[in-house]
Amino acid sequence: MDLKKPKTQNILNCSFNAVTEQNVLQWSEGILNSPDTHYIVTVNVAILMMIRSDERLKRFIESSTVTVADGQPIIWLSRLLGNPLPERIPGIDLCQKITKIAADSGKTVYLLGATNAVLNKTERQLLADNPALIIAGKSDGYFDDHETENRVNRIRNSGADILFVAMGVPRQEYFIQENLDKLGVNLTIALGGSFDVISGITKRAPNWMQNYGLEWFFRLLQEPRRLGKRYAITNTQFLVLSIKAFFKK
């Protein structure tokens, strides 16, 4: 994958790379053997709506090396608008596959985010899936601003090659944005609630629901109080903007 290639597919004012998951994984392998630091962004419908009013989050996404769509509705819209994206690329899949690449190539990972209990289970699961994996360190995602420097130092001193950050949107993005140059890693990616899923605390939607763009509904059933209002707003906004964009085209 050519990193110099600009992001081309514009969907509701967000530029995506028209790449497959395989492209991203190949590129990640290359990055892990380079001295550079890059980050991947996986944009779902909620994030796509949030960047319309969050300038800081928008800048973070615009500055990423790779931006992919983590949601079937974005793929459908890309097709309707004549800028098709090849496929949905969920952050959790990238996490699990990049972890396998790390295990196979002796690269190390650092886990940042969620509670210590979730983190311990996530670590156990990743090691069960990849016995050769080296986890350079881990820290929970519940800390005050004045502890940020300590977290950053722990990550850098661990010597990790890859950093997975799962502290929810937009906290995880702000963390990477503010500290990217100090982390000492080659590759980082923000993963939302992925540690909850990997650890088995929450369940992932079955494939058919993911393919029908219903992953949000499955999450809503599990956490109706926390996610109800969020999805009511972002899904409606997405639908209205999609219809407008379609007719404008």
Ligand code: UDP
């Ligand atoms: N989290 C965290 N620090 C915080 C708030 C949340 O580490 O200050 C964790 C939380 O434990 C969960 C994940 O971040 O594991 C966020 O999950 P959520 O489902 O909110 O992700 P999103 O919907 O934003 O992708």
